[in-house]
Amino acid sequence: MWIKFDCEKGKPAVSRDIFTQPLADMDKVIQDICDILHDYHKYNGFKFNHERVEKWVNQFELKDREFFIEEFLHLLKQGIYVDEMKARELLLKSIMELGRRFKFTNLSDFLANADFVNLQDEGNSQLILLELLDDVLKNKYGFSLARCGTKSKKYVVYVDDILATGGTVFDDVSGWMKKTEKDGETNYEKIIKGDKVFIIELFCMHTWGKVNVEWRLKSKFDEKILNKLIYRAYYVIENHPSKYGQKLNFAYPDKNQPQIVADYLDELPEKRTYGMTKREYALRNPNAPTEEKFYSSRTNRKKFEDLLLMEGLKILKRVEELKPNQRPMGIINPSYQTLGLGTLFFTWRNISNTTPIVFWWNNNGWTPLFELINRG
């Protein structure tokens, strides 16, 4: 029986004692994955079962499957999947924390001064999360979000599952800020004066996306808006390409790639009428992150990321007409000359299309792990 040896760690590349336990049992790993992802799209009648996971992973080359599925399980165990129960817990916890932060003695008083905004189109995550929060409040306290804002609408809470590139948050927040209230003042003016406090409550936030939101708001409005919004997230993806010491807890292939990757990136600007930027951020420094805290090892990080990238590139090669924002590592701003955002975070409600396409692409001969609604 061959045992893989991780040269970096100087020990077997498995998380078990080689003398007492057998090598990875694929079935057990798949079952563990199903247990974690148990309620994905359950409301839609979708069933996460062994067969589905096996069918998906069998699309990878035989030599890679065991590693890939093991590493994926390792990542899932780090809290990158939020099931419905967890979502309810997080929503309740967040509003209680907000109440304490703003010195309310009870939740009811905080809610009486809060405005949970619904700025997105129907079918998008915000309304669904607000409905969930409403249900949580009814079950736990016997009152609903309808009780909000009866005294004031000072604390404006924007709830969403994910801040990825920041595009949606920027559009929603800037649109809201431009609105004028009955007293003739815009919401922006009220935020600057301190008459309103804007809180962005997220399950997941990308650090790069957050900076983008801040800078775009500053460019659109004024310097004064910087650091005025409050961002809170259960899980933070440290994906900023130049900030010091980022954990890089997402999929970010390194610079040591075959020529096809450079060719792919270099060909992106073709047929576009606008300039592309950020080519320098497309691939990470092989030495980053300074300390590996997310993947099971540095070596396994590279292997996993490269598999996502190569399979993603193979899929896209089969697509006749690609949209300008579609990349192997997920959707990204069309003017970014990069491989995609590479998000590794999932919720029971839906998968973000900023995750690598191997997870959600449902065409061109590829079966996704997760089904998508309204995306792709």
Added chain:
Amino acid sequence: MSARRYLISESILFRKTKEEFGGLSNMAAGYSLFVNEVIIPTSEHLYQACRFPDYPNIQWDIINEKSPMKAKWIGRANIKLTRSDWDQNVFKIMQWALEVKLSQNWKTFSSLLLSTGDKNIVELTPQPKIWGAVKDGDYCEGFNALGRLLMYLRETYVKPNIYNHCVSPIDIPNFKFLGIPIGVICDERENTFTADSLPREFVFA
């Protein structure tokens, strides 16, 4: 580069950031910059960070320091690690930082520069320094490099209302910020931009 004498009555003097033309100072808040995906509080922070292309950790400390004066002190504390060609390129770097400041704060900074009219712009310094000028009766005398760069921006971009959408980097080796080479910095509000920047003439070649 020679020292100049400026008649005070024909000049806009600036020193403290809270005074009327304080926004002209590199230390002035309210004119953040965005370079390599990072928001930088002032042009002073950016200028100081440019000293240390090989030390992203020092650059990080500088830009994370809220106070521009303290950011400057961090620069001073690490002066031995300044890039070896700093003295030859210091004016180019300052000009570039000011171009970025103007491009990214066009509405506010251009109107400030425009409000100086045709007057000389002079940074008032208590001691003779390359960047400013000292008071001498009805005059100020000094190299006033900062003032001259600001006047260049006013005449070249602000008065003719030429908005520099993209600021090109300067052509010096190892021009890096947080480990990444500094490229063309563009206003990305509209996806229709092209990455072409306006040609640059260095005030102090």
